[in-house]
Amino acid sequence: MTKRLISAAIALAIFIPLLIIGGTWFNIGIYILSIVALKEFLDIKKTKKELPNFITFISYMVLTLFVLTNISNTELIFSLDYRIIAGVFLVFTIPTILYHDRSLYSIVDAFYLIGSVFFLGISFSLFILIRTISLNLVVYLLLITIMTDTYAYLVGRLIGKHKLLEIISPKKTWEGTIAGTLAGVFIGTCFYITIIDVNIPLYVIVLISLFLSLIGQFGDLFFSAIKRYYGKKDFSNIMPGHGGILDRLDSIIFVVLGFMFFISII
Numbered sequence: 001m002t003k004r005l006i007s008a009a010i011a012l013a014i015f016i017p018l019l020i021i022g023g024t025w026f027n028i029g030i031y032i033l034s035i036v037a038l039k040e041f042l043d044i045k046k047t048k049k050e051l052p053n054f055i056t057f058i059s060y061m062v063l064t065l066f067v068l069t070n071i072s073n074t075e076l077i078f079s080l081d082y083r084i085i086a087g088v089f090l091v092f093t094i095p096t097i098l099y100h101d102r103s104l105y106s107i108v109d110a111f112y113l114i115g116s117v118f119f120l121g122i123s124f125s126l127f128i129l130i131r132t133i134s135l136n137l138v139v140y141l142l143l144i145t146i147m148t149d150t151y152a153y154l155v156g157r158l159i160g161k162h163k164l165l166e167i168i169s170p171k172k173t174w175e176g177t178i179a180g181t182l183a184g185v186f187i188g189t190c191f192y193i194t195i196i197d198v199n200i201p202l203y204v205i206v207l208i209s210l211f212l213s214l215i216g217q218f219g220d221l222f223f224s225a226i227k228r229y230y231g232k233k234d235f236s237n238i239m240p241g242h243g244g245i246l247d248r249l250d251s252i253i254f255v256v257l258g259f260m261f262f263i264s265i266i
Contacts (some may be wrong), residue, residue, distance in 0.1 A: 007239045034124035036245045040235040041116045066121025125254045136196050144188035145252045148213045153178025169224045184213035208262050212255050219254025
């Protein structure tokens with residue numbers, strides 16, 4: 001517990017000032033997180049199969065291109081030249097023939113990496129975009145995520161009896177899910193209508209908050225399913241007591257992706 005509290009305090013001491021300051025320093029911080037997140041994706045795959053060093057290097061370069069190309073974006077447009085997209089597919093698929101050995105590098109590996117860099121590149125670019133638009137929007141999304149996770153954990157531990165999806169996450173319960181959803185929706189909605197926009201119709205922000213709370217929990221289960229498949233408890237141990245970057249950002253990544261459907265109307 002002591003390690004967990006200390007690592008959380010250190011993480012918050014770094015993240016909160018960067019979030020408040022925004023701009024270049026926040027962007028650099030998010031870029032670093034994206035690199036660590038990709039490393040965790042690569043490392044967990046390596047528990048079943050090592051990847052060639054050259055392919056690993058290419059993965060980091062492509063992710064850097066995805067995030068930094070859009071780092072100065074202020075509009076709801078993720079822009080990548082078609083030549084870049086074509087290049088991504090080529091640099092990951094052509095080596096499957098050049099290596100000519102599925103035990104070294106296969107088409108399955110290629111599409112795992114393509115999916116990883118697209119998924120992480122877009123997700124972390126959206127972190128930067130939303131912070132560029134509004135600090136309060138970031139706080140709103142974080143509140144929904146944190147309150148949902150916190151109350152789901154507390155209530156599930158106290159009175160949880162009915163398992164939600166035991167095959168993926170044995171500790172999650174329906175009681176916790178319901179409590180977490182209610183807390184996330186209530187606190188997120190209260191923050192939005194008092195800090196961001198007092199004129200928004202209540203039912204609109206309630207429904208949006210409900211969707212985001214649920215999609216965040218789906219994200220948690222999605223990443224848990226990946227760990228279960230590879231037989232790992234955590235993606236890494238970069239944060240003692242908490243696991244890796246993806247263990248901490250699993251829900252918020254999906255919340256950010258889900259928020260994109262509504263950002264133009266609220």
